[in-house]
Amino acid sequence: MPTAIATEAAPAPRAKDYKSGIKPVWCPGCGHFGALSAVTKALAYLQLRREEVAMISGIGCSSRLPAYIDSYGFHGVHGRALAVASGLKAARPDLTVLVAGGDGDGFSIGGNHFLHACRRNMDMTYIVMDNEVYGMTKGQASPTTAPEWDRSKLTPYGTGVPSFRPTEIALAAGASFIARGFSGDPSGLTKLLVEAIEHRGFSFVHVLSPCPTFRPEQKEWKQKVHPCRMDTTSNAAEAARLIQGDDGRATGLLYVEDLPVWQPRNEGQADMAKIEAEFRV
Amino acid sequence: MNDNAKIIETVPEFLAHAVALEDESAERYEMLADAMEVHHNDEVAELFRKLMQYSEDHAQEVQTLASDMTLPNIAPWDYNWNCPGSPENCDCFNDALDYQMTPYQALNLAIHNETRGRDFYAWVSRESPDPEVRRLAGEMASEEQEHVDLLQAMIANTDLSREAPLEDLDPPNTPDG
Numbered sequence: 001m002p003t004a005i006a007t008e009a010a011p012a013p014r015a016k017d018y019k020s021g022i023k024p025v026w027c028p029g030c031g032h033f034g035a036l037s038a039v040t041k042a043l044a045y046l047q048l049r050r051e052e053v054a055m056i057s058g059i060g061c062s063s064r065l066p067a068y069i070d071s072y073g074f075h076g077v078h079g080r081a082l083a084v085a086s087g088l089k090a091a092r093p094d095l096t097v098l099v100a101g102g103d104g105d106g107f108s109i110g111g112n113h114f115l116h117a118c119r120r121n122m123d124m125t126y127i128v129m130d131n132e133v134y135g136m137t138k139g140q141a142s143p144t145t146a147p148e149w150d151r152s153k154l155t156p157y158g159t160g161v162p163s164f165r166p167t168e169i170a171l172a173a174g175a176s177f178i179a180r181g182f183s184g185d186p187s188g189l190t191k192l193l194v195e196a197i198e199h200r201g202f203s204f205v206h207v208l209s210p211c212p213t214f215r216p217e218q219k220e221w222k223q224k225v226h227p228c229r230m231d232t233t234s235n236a237a238e239a240a241r242l243i244q245g246d247d248g249r250a251t252g253l254l255y256v257e258d259l260p261v262w263q264p265r266n267e268g269q270a271d272m273a274k275i276e277a278e279f280r281v
Numbered sequence: 282m283n284d285n286a287k288i289i290e291t292v293p294e295f296l297a298h299a300v301a302l303e304d305e306s307a308e309r310y311e312m313l314a315d316a317m318e319v320h321h322n323d324e325v326a327e328l329f330r331k332l333m334q335y336s337e338d339h340a341q342e343v344q345t346l347a348s349d350m351t352l353p354n355i356a357p358w359d360y361n362w363n364c365p366g367s368p369e370n371c372d373c374f375n376d377a378l379d380y381q382m383t384p385y386q387a388l389n390l391a392i393h394n395e396t397r398g399r400d401f402y403a404w405v406s407r408e409s410p411d412p413e414v415r416r417l418a419g420e421m422a423s424e425e426q427e428h429v430d431l432l433q434a435m436i437a438n439t440d441l442s443r444e445a446p447l448e449d450l451d452p453p454n455t456p457d458g
Contacts, residue, residue: 015308024319025319028313028317028382029378029379033316187360188358190357190358191358212378
């Protein structure tokens with residue numbers, strides 16, 4: 001169990017207090033270090049106690065995040081982070097539920113869960129660290145990889161398939177909070193994460209997070225990312241125009257709307273004796 | 282320096298910046314040391330660990346200076362830096378960052394960071410309207426310059442190879458077929 005902090009007697013937690021002490025196995029220069037830093041800063045800013053937070057993930061480099069955060073955590077099954085997180089939020093609505101993963105885990109294997117998590121609008125934050133590659137399995141094309149990327153032996157002529165556009169899909173599926181950040185700007189990303197966690201409903205934060213090992217050219221993202229040229233909108237039609245017209249490198253809060261939040265009523269639960277009687281072998 | 286950076290006007294505001302700068306510097310060096318250790322680059326890991334210690338010591342000095350005052354609680358995105366993240370922590374996609382990084386490359390990265398830190402303090406010491414802020418910032422700029430000099434001396438006085446590391450015959454980034 002994570003240690004309680006931020007009690008009246010204890011000093012306010014700092015970002016480093018949320019680190020577990022487990023050394024990340026990420027490659028030096030990996031963008032995910034910036035995302036980790038932003039998550040801890042956001043938790044410190046919000047003064048959340050460690051035992052009030054649960055970090056859920058699937059499989060992949062970025063999905064190792066729960067091990068590096070000193071809160072409740074669950075490193076789940078590939079693509080199923082949102083399913084596990086939804087179950088947790090349904091049972092424990094008092095917890096701040098954060099979900100972390102990558103583009104392969106979230107948009108390919110977990111693509112279906114992504115759609116329905118958006119439309120269900122449960123109160124949780126989904127952080128996708130997108131490096132447009134499957135890094136943990138040594139560099140295959142992912143759903144967000146550009147169709148002409150031909151550096152993997154599996155796709156020597158590129159995938160030839162248009163890239164998955166996460167923010168557009170999230171909007172179409174009914175997400176109520178859509179933002180894009182850059183792990184090379186941990187301070188800006190922290191602000192987005194704070195807003196996402198404070199948002200009531202499903203908040204999707206698309207994080208551009210370079211992979212220096214399999215996509216070294218992504219170091220150029222530092223020059224390519226730019227603030228979104230329009231103000232945040234709560235109008236879905238305006239957001240659609242904004243998101244469809246952007247180059248995929250615009251950062252900021254793109255869309256936020258106050259939509260009904262789905263949360264099951266935990267009333268009338270059966271007691272354990274009754275359940276056990278039903279399942280007697 | 283960032284044209285949009287606001288001038289730091291009070292001692293507590295300045296010390297809050299200094300604490301954050303040194304804390305983030307220590308955090309960054311620790312991350313780098315951990316990453317190098319995980320990738321069995323022990324020599325560079327040890328070097329980053331030493332740099333982390335310098336930053337922690339410096340952070341402790343600043344905290345001692347601030348012990349009798351209440352520092353403002355500044356949101357991470359509201360600091361008056363001139364780059365994403367704090368000055369000694371901003372070059373996260375440096376080309377030299379690699380599991381095979383050499384001590385020579387690591388020292389150069391550290392010089393880059395410390396120079397940014399020095400420039401930040403020097404800017405405050407020039408621009409702040411408060412004489413005490415200017416004095417403190419000037420002192421810290423001098424200390425950062427000492428760090429830069431020390432690192433440059435380490436490069437000059439030790440027999441560090443400036444050549445690229447030997448080819449890794451079993452690299453971790455061989456794409457699977």
